[in-house]
Amino acid sequence: xxxxxxxxxxxxxxxxxxxxxxxxxxxxxxxxxxxxxxxxxxxxxxxxxxxxxxxxxxxxxxxxxxxxxxxxxxxxxxxxxxxxxxxxxxxxxxxxxxxxxxxxxxxxxxxxxxxxxxxxxxxxxxxxxxxxxxxxxxxxxxxxxxxxxxxxxxxxxxxxxxxxxxxxxxxxxxxxxxxxxxxxxxxxxxxxxxxxxxxxxxxxxxxxxxxxxxxxxxxxxxxxxx
Amino acid sequence: xxxxxxxxxxxxxxxxxxxxxxxxxxxxxxxxxxxxxxxxxxxxxxxxxxxxxxxxxxxxxxxxxxxxxxxxxxxxxxxxxxxxxxxxxxxxxxxxxxxxxxxxxxxxxxxxxxxxxxxxxxxxxxxxxxxxxxxxxxxxxxxxxxxxxxxxxxxxxxxxxxxxxxxxxxxxxxxxxxxxxxxxxxxxxxxxxxxxxxxxxxxxxxxxxxxxxxxxxxxxxxxxxx
Amino acid sequence: xxxxxxxxxxxxxxxxxxxxxxxxxxxxxxxxxxxxxxxxxxxxxxxxxxxxxxxxxxxxxxxxxxxxxxxxxxxxxxxxxxxxxxxxxxxxxxxxxxxxxxxxxxxxxxxxxxxxxxxxxxxxxxxxxxxxxxxxxxxxxxxxxxxxxxxxxxxxxxxxxxxxxxxxxxxxxxxxxxxxxxxxxxxxxxxxxxxxxxxxxxxxxxxxxxxxxxxxxxxxxxxxxx
Amino acid sequence: xxxxxxxxxxxxxxxxxxxxxxxxxxxxxxxxxxxxxxxxxxxxxxxxxxxxxxxxxxxxxxxxxxxxxxxxxxxxxxxxxxxxxxxxxxxxxxxxxxxxxxxxxxxxxxxxxxxxxxxxxxxxxxxxxxxxxxxxxxxxxxxxxxxxxxxxxxxxxxxxxxxxxxxxxxxxxxxxxxxxxxxxxxxxxxxxxxxxxxxxxxxxxxxxxxxxxxxxxxxxxxxxxx
DNA sequence: GATGAATGAGCCTTCATTCAT
DNA sequence: TATGAATGAAGGCTCATTCAT
Numbered sequence: 001x002x003x004x005x006x007x008x009x010x011x012x013x014x015x016x017x018x019x020x021x022x023x024x025x026x027x028x029x030x031x032x033x034x035x036x037x038x039x040x041x042x043x044x045x046x047x048x049x050x051x052x053x054x055x056x057x058x059x060x061x062x063x064x065x066x067x068x069x070x071x072x073x074x075x076x077x078x079x080x081x082x083x084x085x086x087x088x089x090x091x092x093x094x095x096x097x098x099x100x101x102x103x104x105x106x107x108x109x110x111x112x113x114x115x116x117x118x119x120x121x122x123x124x125x126x127x128x129x130x131x132x133x134x135x136x137x138x139x140x141x142x143x144x145x146x147x148x149x150x151x152x153x154x155x156x157x158x159x160x161x162x163x164x165x166x167x168x169x170x171x172x173x174x175x176x177x178x179x180x181x182x183x184x185x186x187x188x189x190x191x192x193x194x195x196x197x198x199x200x201x202x203x204x205x206x207x208x209x210x211x212x213x214x215x216x217x218x219x220x221x222x223x224x225x226x
Numbered sequence: 227x228x229x230x231x232x233x234x235x236x237x238x239x240x241x242x243x244x245x246x247x248x249x250x251x252x253x254x255x256x257x258x259x260x261x262x263x264x265x266x267x268x269x270x271x272x273x274x275x276x277x278x279x280x281x282x283x284x285x286x287x288x289x290x291x292x293x294x295x296x297x298x299x300x301x302x303x304x305x306x307x308x309x310x311x312x313x314x315x316x317x318x319x320x321x322x323x324x325x326x327x328x329x330x331x332x333x334x335x336x337x338x339x340x341x342x343x344x345x346x347x348x349x350x351x352x353x354x355x356x357x358x359x360x361x362x363x364x365x366x367x368x369x370x371x372x373x374x375x376x377x378x379x380x381x382x383x384x385x386x387x388x389x390x391x392x393x394x395x396x397x398x399x400x401x402x403x404x405x406x407x408x409x410x411x412x413x414x415x416x417x418x419x420x421x422x423x424x425x426x427x428x429x430x431x432x433x434x435x436x437x438x439x440x441x442x443x444x445x446x447x448x449x450x451x452x
Numbered sequence: 453x454x455x456x457x458x459x460x461x462x463x464x465x466x467x468x469x470x471x472x473x474x475x476x477x478x479x480x481x482x483x484x485x486x487x488x489x490x491x492x493x494x495x496x497x498x499x500x501x502x503x504x505x506x507x508x509x510x511x512x513x514x515x516x517x518x519x520x521x522x523x524x525x526x527x528x529x530x531x532x533x534x535x536x537x538x539x540x541x542x543x544x545x546x547x548x549x550x551x552x553x554x555x556x557x558x559x560x561x562x563x564x565x566x567x568x569x570x571x572x573x574x575x576x577x578x579x580x581x582x583x584x585x586x587x588x589x590x591x592x593x594x595x596x597x598x599x600x601x602x603x604x605x606x607x608x609x610x611x612x613x614x615x616x617x618x619x620x621x622x623x624x625x626x627x628x629x630x631x632x633x634x635x636x637x638x639x640x641x642x643x644x645x646x647x648x649x650x651x652x653x654x655x656x657x658x659x660x661x662x663x664x665x666x667x668x669x670x671x672x673x674x675x676x677x678x
Numbered sequence: 679x680x681x682x683x684x685x686x687x688x689x690x691x692x693x694x695x696x697x698x699x700x701x702x703x704x705x706x707x708x709x710x711x712x713x714x715x716x717x718x719x720x721x722x723x724x725x726x727x728x729x730x731x732x733x734x735x736x737x738x739x740x741x742x743x744x745x746x747x748x749x750x751x752x753x754x755x756x757x758x759x760x761x762x763x764x765x766x767x768x769x770x771x772x773x774x775x776x777x778x779x780x781x782x783x784x785x786x787x788x789x790x791x792x793x794x795x796x797x798x799x800x801x802x803x804x805x806x807x808x809x810x811x812x813x814x815x816x817x818x819x820x821x822x823x824x825x826x827x828x829x830x831x832x833x834x835x836x837x838x839x840x841x842x843x844x845x846x847x848x849x850x851x852x853x854x855x856x857x858x859x860x861x862x863x864x865x866x867x868x869x870x871x872x873x874x875x876x877x878x879x880x881x882x883x884x885x886x887x888x889x890x891x892x893x894x895x896x897x898x899x900x901x902x903x904x
Numbered sequence: 905g906a907t908g909a910a911t912g913a914g915c916c917t918t919c920a921t922t923c924a925t
Numbered sequence: 926t927a928t929g930a931a932t933g934a935a936g937g938c939t940c941a942t943t944c945a946t
Contacts, residue, residue, distance in 0.1 A: 028909090044359040046272040049936060060911050062939080071937065130356050132418045133270040143419045151421065168442070173423040174435040177415075181407030188410075189403070192358045193369045195377065197399040209400040216394070217443025275919060286928045288922085297920065480930090496811045498724040501915060512932050514918080523916065582808050584870045585722040595871045603873065620894070625875040626887040629867075633859030636866075641855075644810045645821045647829065649851040661852040668846070669895025727940060738907045740943085749941060 029067040032057045033081060036074040041123045045075060045131050075131060076138055082124040083145045089115075094153045101161035102215050105179060108154075109211065112183065113203035122187055151176055167218040175218075182210045255293045258283045259307060262300040267349045271301060271357045301357060302364055308350040309371045320379045326392035327383045328441050331405055334380075335437065338409065339429040348413055377402055393444040401444075408436045481519040484509045485533060488526040493575045497527060497583050527583060528590055534576035535597045541567075546605045552618035553609045554667050557631060560606075561663065564635065565655035574639055603628055619670040627670075634662045707745040710735045711759060714752040719801045723753060723809045753809060754816055760802040761823040772831045779839035780893050783857060786832075787889065790861065791881035800865055829854055845896040853896075860888045 035056035039048040050071050054061045068074050093108050115121040125142075132139035158172035158179075186206050189195040199205075261282035265274040276297050280287045294300050319337065323330050341347040351368075358365035384398035384405075412432045415421040425431075487508035491500040502523050506513045520526050545560050567573040577594075584591035610624035610631075638658045641647040651657075713734035717726040728749050732739045746752050771786050793799040803820075810817035836850035836857075864884045867873040877883075 042359070047360055050938085051936080061937090062912065063910055065938065066909070069938095129414065129418055130359070133268070133356070134273055139419060143421065147415070147419055147421060151415075168439075170439060171423075171431065171435045174412075174432050175439065177408040177412045177432065178436050178439050181409070181411035182403040183407070184414075185407035185410050186400075186403045188355065189373070189377075192355055193365060193373055195369065195373060197397075205397065206400050206403065209397045210404050213394075213396060213401065213404050213443035214439060215443070216445065217439035217441070219442065276921085277919080287920095288928055289926080291921075292926070494811070499812055502917085503915085513916090514933070515931055517917070518930065521917095581866065581870055582811070585720070585808070586725055591871060595873065599867070599871055599873060603867075620891075622891060623875075623883065623887045626864075626884050627891065629860040629864045629884065630888050630891050633861070633863035634855040635859070637859035637862050638852075638855045640807065640862075641825070641829075644807055645817060645825055647821065647825055649849075657849065658852050658855065661849045662856050665846075665848060665853065665856050665892060665895035667895070668897065669891035669893070671894065728942085729940080739941090740907055741905080743942070744905070 028057075028059070028063075029077070030081075032059065032064055032067055033074065033077055037078055037123055037127075040075065040078070040127055040131075045071075045127070045134065050074075072135060072138075075127070075135060076141070078124055079128060079138055079142055083142070090150045091153055094157050097157060098160060099164065100166035101157045102167070102211075102218065104157060105154075105214075106207075106211055109179075109183065109207050113207055122191070126188075126191065154179065161218075165220060168220050170218065178214060178217075183207070254283075254285075255303070256307075258285065258290055258293055259300065259303055263304055263349055263353075266301065266304070266353055266357075271297075271353070271360065276300075298361055298364075301353070301361055302367070304350055305354060305364055305368055305371075309368070316376045317379055320383050323383060324386060325390065327387035328393070328437075328444065330383060331380075331440075332433075332437055335405075335409065335433050339433055348417075352414075352417065380405065387444075391446060394446050396444065404440060409433070480509075480511070480515075481529070482533075484511065484516055484519055485526065485529055489530055489575055489579075492527065492530070492579055492583075497523075497579070497586065502526075524587060524590075527579070527587060528593070530576055531580060531590055531594055534573075535594070538573075538576075538598055542602045543605055546609050549609060550612060551616065553613035554619070554663075554670065556609060557606075557666075558659075558663055561631075561635065561659050565659055574643070578640075578643065606631065613670075617672060620672050622670065630666060635659070706735075706737075707755070708759075710737065710742055710745055711752065711755055715756055715801055715805075718753065718756070718805055718809075723749075723805070723812065750813060750816075753805070753813055754819070756802055757806060757816055757820055761820070768828045769831055772835050775835060776838060777842065778844035779835045780845070780889075780896065782835060783832075783892075784885075784889055787857075787861065787885050791885055800869070804866075804869065832857065839896075843898060846898050848896065856892060861885070 032053065036048070036053045039052055039056060050064055051061045053074065054064045057064070064074075068077060089111060090108065093111060094104060097104050112121075125146075128139060128142045132142075154176045155172045158167070158170070158175050161167045162169060162172060183203075183206065186201075186203070190201045197205075258279065262274070262279045265278055265282060276290055277287045279300065280290045283290070290300075294303060316334065316337075319334050320330060338347075351372075354365060354368045358368075380402045381398045384393070384396070384401050387393045388395055388398060409429075409432065412427075412429070416427045423431075484505065488500070488505045491504055491508060502516055503513045505526065506516045509516070516526075520529060541563065542560065545563060546556060549556050564573075577598075580591060580594045584594075606628045607624045610619070610622070610627050613619045614621060614624060635655075635658065638653075638655070642653045649657075710731060714726070714731045717730055717734060728742055729739045731752065732742045735742070742752075746755060768786065768789075771789065772782060775782050790799075803824075806817060806820045810820075832854045833850045836845070836848070836853050839845045840847055840850060861881075861884065864879075864881070868879045875883075
């Protein structure tokens with residue numbers, strides 16, 4: 001339920017941990033990032049002090065700088081850590097699929113939603129959106145590493161669906177917004193404004209309702225009055 | 227030497243309430259807000275200094291405090307100023323409508339999109355989203371004054387559409403996300419990450435494509451394979 | 453005995469100064485520099501904090517930054533303020549003189565020595581020497597603005613003396629070291645190591661003794677056993 | 679993997695006092711000092727970190743503290759190491775000489791200059807001058823161990839030369855400045871400001887030119903117009 | 905002896921806010 | 926009203942020094 005550390009943190013220190021003052025070796029950077037993620041998410045980047053991060057990770061302020069050269073590097077590290085699994089997961093589902101895109105889209109959405117149970121999965125994207133203005137390099141990194149992989153893949157998925165006649169003639173690029181947008185808004189409303197549907201933030205229901213409409217709307221023969 | 231406000235500030239205050247030559251009268255606060263909006267949007271709240279706002283509005287730093295008691299009050303003022311027209315516009319379209327909700331939804335979306343040509347319409351909501359964490363009172367205000375008016379209204383619109391048999395049996399609350407989400411994502415991608423479809427940020431195309439799918443998906447008889 | 457401010461500080465505020473809280477207008481930067489000079493001289497640049505400078509100038513720490521953008525800018529300002537009078541004074545004595553250089557050298561040395569009564573005249577050059585390593589831009593500035601004016605001028609003075617047969621055939625460039633070096637060493641020993649001749653730091657005696665030897669050594673007919 | 683010291687560290691400790699294979703034995707402190715000298719000279723004391731010194735000496739940061747109790751102790755050690763040979767060399771030349779001081783002065787200057795080919799000889803004095811303010815104890819040490827031996831010795835040398843009628847009636851204490859000052863200035867200009875005569879930093883030429891003038895100026899019969 | 909992770913004090917710099925004029 | 930000099934609190938970052946291993 002916690003980080004998927006890029007370092008094999010546990011393997012390094014397999015023996016029973018001694019109480020207070022142990023060199024947690026390579027686990028430390030990840031612990032710092034965990035603390036940073038929690039605080040950045042809760043209070044925003046600007047309002048979080050390095051000292052808070054350090055304290056929350058059980059270190060002194062100076063120690064943070066042993067692992068990250070600057071406060072901004074924490075943000076960058078956070079994004080970098082989240083990037084690989086995210087993008088890979090997404091792409092592994094979509095990769096080179098041919099046929100009706102709807103089952104794949106459902107799988108994709110379900111995966112995203114189930115991952116979203118823990119707070120950490122959407123935390124980074126949200127952080128990136130919020131801080132993009134103040135840290136354009138990081139926004140750029142996220143764009144290059146995540147968005148420009150996931151969006152084109154989805155676009156291609158839809159495009160081939162159109163070409164294969166599995167779904168209606170739609171603009172694939174724009175349709176990607178129709179696929180993801182509702183989920184994003186749902187999460188945003190909930191986490192930014194604490195606005196939830198009456199019976200809670202049930203991602204499953206949201207996805208069911210959303211895909212019900214979306215998939216019907218993509219039916220080839222569907223024709224509508226305006 | 228004074229900056230000409232980009233908003234027709236005079237129009238806001240059309241009544242002849244200035245004695246003889248009061249300098250742009252009560253337009254001043256509005257000019258300050260204009261400056262603040264531009265800077266907050268561009269650089270974020272935290273990275274914008276009061277002095278920058280003052281300079282950009284053609285005032286001295288101290289003068290800003292004649293109109294606004296604190297920096298945060300600028301944000302609040304910005305939101306407050308944007309709230310009334312936004313909510314009213316939205317509600318005036320939706321208010322107590324009975325029948326197929328789709329034409330109304332189209333009108334609503336078109337209105338939003340056409341207003342969005344200028345940067346200032348989505349600027350405030352985006353600002354609020356970004357700064358909600360740091361200024362919960364303001365998020366709360368926005369929620370109370372805008373979201374909790376617009377969302378329930380849309381929900382009701384959809385609900386009565388379902389009840390009247392004009393659209394399929396969907397969850398109205400969740401369907402609101404399906405209506406608005408794609409537009410929001412479209413704008414966010416464009417403005418935060420500079421990701422646009424190949425032929426530019428055409429809101430019209432987006433809305434056409436989006437509503438094409440959405441409305442088809444809402445057709446009462448539409449039934450889909452999964 | 454104090455600063456030769458480049459700003460007409462007194463002229464700005466001619467009326468009788470009111471007690472505590474007066475805007476000292478353009479005098480402030482100079483006051484800050486005075487404080488900085490004293491502290492940098494006494495404790496070195498690195499060991500002096502901006503807060504000390506501020507306190508010594510009767511300001512808050514933040515106020516220093518109203519006048520100087522950084523701590524290093526204080527050093528730069530110090531040097532810049534000292535540069536113009538120094539170089540000009542020196543050059544005005546030497547400028548385009550023709551004939552026996554010795555009287556001019558005496559005048560030059562006397563001027564330097566008499567100026568050296570106050571602490572501030574040699575303070576800046578000493579500061580520059582000490583901090584040259586840490587602030588190469590400043591060393592460069594001093595070099596360009598002072599040294600590369602004064603040294604070539606003295607070199608030319610000596611060169612024409614040699615050509616005119618007023619002094620012996622010496623290497624003018626190297627002879628400049630023979631002219632200035634003893635004075636510099638004298639001051640350095642006194643101020644860095646508190647080493648003074650038995651009867652105090654009498655610059656006059658030093659110059660008399662030094663020029664006595666130097667001028668004799670420059671006599672055209674002088675010929676020596678080794 | 680260990681750095682080869684640029685100084686013949688072994689030569690310092692020629693006696694066979696190492697058991698079998700003690701790693702470079704007591705050379706370690708010397709290597710640390712070598713590294714410190716290089717870095718202090720290049721970047722100044724304050725801007726050099728202990729870690730840099732350690733790295734440059736091929737040790738860990740902690741190991742430096744096995745040999746020197748503090749950073750300042752490095753400076754002290756540097757000075758202490760340089761003191762004995764310097765002072766002794768100087769004094770051995772001058773000690774109790776009777777007669778015309780000029781040949782001795784030439785020998786003294788030549789020795790200093792030839793030693794100055796390597797950077798290390800003047801490095802310590804220059805370091806001391808620069809850091810004297812921040813480390814008064816060290817300045818005091820240098821003064822007591824070097825300056826107060828060398829200067830009085832030179833003074834005595836000149837004094838007996840005057841008494842013996844070998845040179846003109848000059849103030850011996852002040853004349854010491856005339857002897858050493860030019861060399862010091864020459865080196866300072868070159869190393870602090872990179873100002874050299876047209877044909878390079880030829881100490882030989884400088885000394886020839888300088889002593890030519892000086893010795894002529896000290897001639898007993900020399901009498902000059904002012 | 906040797907390592908290097910960790911500490912903690914300290915300094916430069918920024919900026920919202922105040923207030924004498 | 927309006928100014929802008931001045932304040933003071935706070936935060937990012939560095940680095941000499943310590944200490945468990």
